[in-house]
Amino acid sequence: MPQNPIVKALIAEQLVSDPASARGRLLHEAARLFREKGYERTTVRDLAAAVGIQSGSLFHHFRSKEDILKAVMVETIRLNTALMRAAAEQCATPLDKLRALVRAELESINGQTGEAMAVLVYEWRSLSQAAQTEVLELRDIYEALWLSVLQQLAAQGQLTADPFITRRMLTGALSWTVTWYRPERGGLTLDGLTDEVLRMLGLNAE
Amino acid sequence: MPQNPIVKALIAEQLVSDPASARGRLLHEAARLFREKGYERTTVRDLAAAVGIQSGSLFHHFRSKEDILKAVMVETIRLNTALMRAAAEQCATPLDKLRALVRAELESINGQTGEAMAVLVYEWRSLSQAAQTEVLELRDIYEALWLSVLQQLAAQGQLTADPFITRRMLTGALSWTVTWYRPERGGLTLDGLTDEVLRMLGLNAE
DNA sequence: GTCTATACATAGATAGAC
DNA sequence: GTCTATCTATGTATAGAC
Numbered sequence: 001m002p003q004n005p006i007v008k009a010l011i012a013e014q015l016v017s018d019p020a021s022a023r024g025r026l027l028h029e030a031a032r033l034f035r036e037k038g039y040e041r042t043t044v045r046d047l048a049a050a051v052g053i054q055s056g057s058l059f060h061h062f063r064s065k066e067d068i069l070k071a072v073m074v075e076t077i078r079l080n081t082a083l084m085r086a087a088a089e090q091c092a093t094p095l096d097k098l099r100a101l102v103r104a105e106l107e108s109i110n111g112q113t114g115e116a117m118a119v120l121v122y123e124w125r126s127l128s129q130a131a132q133t134e135v136l137e138l139r140d141i142y143e144a145l146w147l148s149v150l151q152q153l154a155a156q157g158q159l160t161a162d163p164f165i166t167r168r169m170l171t172g173a174l175s176w177t178v179t180w181y182r183p184e185r186g187g188l189t190l191d192g193l194t195d196e197v198l199r200m201l202g203l204n205a206e
Numbered sequence: 207m208p209q210n211p212i213v214k215a216l217i218a219e220q221l222v223s224d225p226a227s228a229r230g231r232l233l234h235e236a237a238r239l240f241r242e243k244g245y246e247r248t249t250v251r252d253l254a255a256a257v258g259i260q261s262g263s264l265f266h267h268f269r270s271k272e273d274i275l276k277a278v279m280v281e282t283i284r285l286n287t288a289l290m291r292a293a294a295e296q297c298a299t300p301l302d303k304l305r306a307l308v309r310a311e312l313e314s315i316n317g318q319t320g321e322a323m324a325v326l327v328y329e330w331r332s333l334s335q336a337a338q339t340e341v342l343e344l345r346d347i348y349e350a351l352w353l354s355v356l357q358q359l360a361a362q363g364q365l366t367a368d369p370f371i372t373r374r375m376l377t378g379a380l381s382w383t384v385t386w387y388r389p390e391r392g393g394l395t396l397d398g399l400t401d402e403v404l405r406m407l408g409l410n411a412e
Numbered sequence: 413g414t415c416t417a418t419a420c421a422t423a424g425a426t427a428g429a430c
Numbered sequence: 431g432t433c434t435a436t437c438t439a440t441g442t443a444t445a446g447a448c
Binding site: 036037038040041122125126160161162165166168169170171172173174175176177180188193196197199200201202 | 242243244246247328331332366367368371372374375376377378379380381382383386394399402403405406407408
Binding site: 022054056057060 | 431432433434435
């Protein structure tokens with residue numbers, strides 16, 4: 001049971017699964033496998049084995065394999081939207097808000113929910129059209145958070161590049177960190193990486 | 207038959223396939239399908255149908271489906287390494303070289319070879335370990351080009367961020383443009399996008 | 413070099429017992 | 431809620447005729 005009050009509230013409202021529940025554990029293992037092998041290469045037998053049941057038993061919890069992918073994505077966006085909003089709300093200036101967003105997204109990508117975030121980015125094509133639309137609606141809320149902060153920075157003259165394009169560059173750059181950033185190998189911390197990102201945007205020295 | 211002398215030379219040396227040949231056309235269609243549906247969701251029947259033959263006939267040209275994926279990747283890296291090197295060699299200053307590299311990579315990603323470049327980035331996991339090693343060797347040459355230029359910029363004090371990290375950020379940001387940049391819809395040109403990237407790095411106004 | 417036919421494996425999903 | 435057993439479809443790859 002997670003200590004983070006934001007996460008606890010989401011579980012209580014049944015917007016995300018309790019990681020200790022059967023459903024929660026399956027989604028966690030699914031995210032790990034989807035990220036490692038890809039959605040298509042992961043079989044329902046792989047998924048079942050990862051939580052110690054037989055493949056037939058999976059379909060008691062989910063109607064289809066795609067349903068599992070969709071659940072991973074939906075719950076991940078819900079969780080991270082709430083975490084990002086909370087992180088930004090605690091900051092006074094737009095620059096501090098941006099730093100908090102970058103830090104939080106890097107944490108999502110490279111921390112506990114990293115596998116799920118990578119799935120969100122790289123397994124998009126495997127979702128049916130209907131499911132894509134549904135997930136996209138949630139993602140729009142998430143993106144609005146970013147744009148609001150970047151537009152404030154642009155209005156203050158601190159950001160000279162276009163806010164929309166900047167966000168897209170950031171999306172690519174931050175999600176890509178999952179392929180190379182290894183905090184456990186020493187060297188760069190998450191705070192250090194956050195600083196590098198802001199320095200790249202010309203927003204740290206000023 | 208391509209007019210570009212660099213491409214012509216590569217074809218003459220048999221380092222990349224002639225786009226007009228049976229092999230070249232297949233690799234082009236394969237890149238398109240792998241990018242659109244993903245490698246795993248693309249069947250050998252899809253590949254065969256795209257060039258107007260039966261699936262059994264494919265195996266006269268390639269030993270396996272994975273062999274096709276590997277060929278797409280190998281030829282794409284060879285082609286783009288040559289194009290990037292030529293683009294950088296024509297420039298005098300490190301800043302001009304970087305602009306040329308960014309421009310060339312954006313062109314690769316969003317132009318004719320865009321599908322193949324996306325495959326290179328997003329279908330990495332589908333390659334066997336042995337094939338990954340082989341492709342990785344080629345990619346190291348390509349990346350050395352970038353690092354050399356970024357290190358020159360850092361030595362001159364024009365780049366304040368770390369060259370390695372900057373390249374990784376650029377890799378993510380530039381490859382991600384394939385998901386949103388649509389030059390045909392008007393608005394931003396490739397040169398305009400290149401400028402935005404350099405502005406983001408704080409390297410345009412100075 | 414392409415065809416047809418098919419071998420062989422493995423995928424997602426279902427049914428009914430416990 | 432999980433098991434075993436199995437249906438059915440579809441995947442990659444091969445064989446031999448033309």
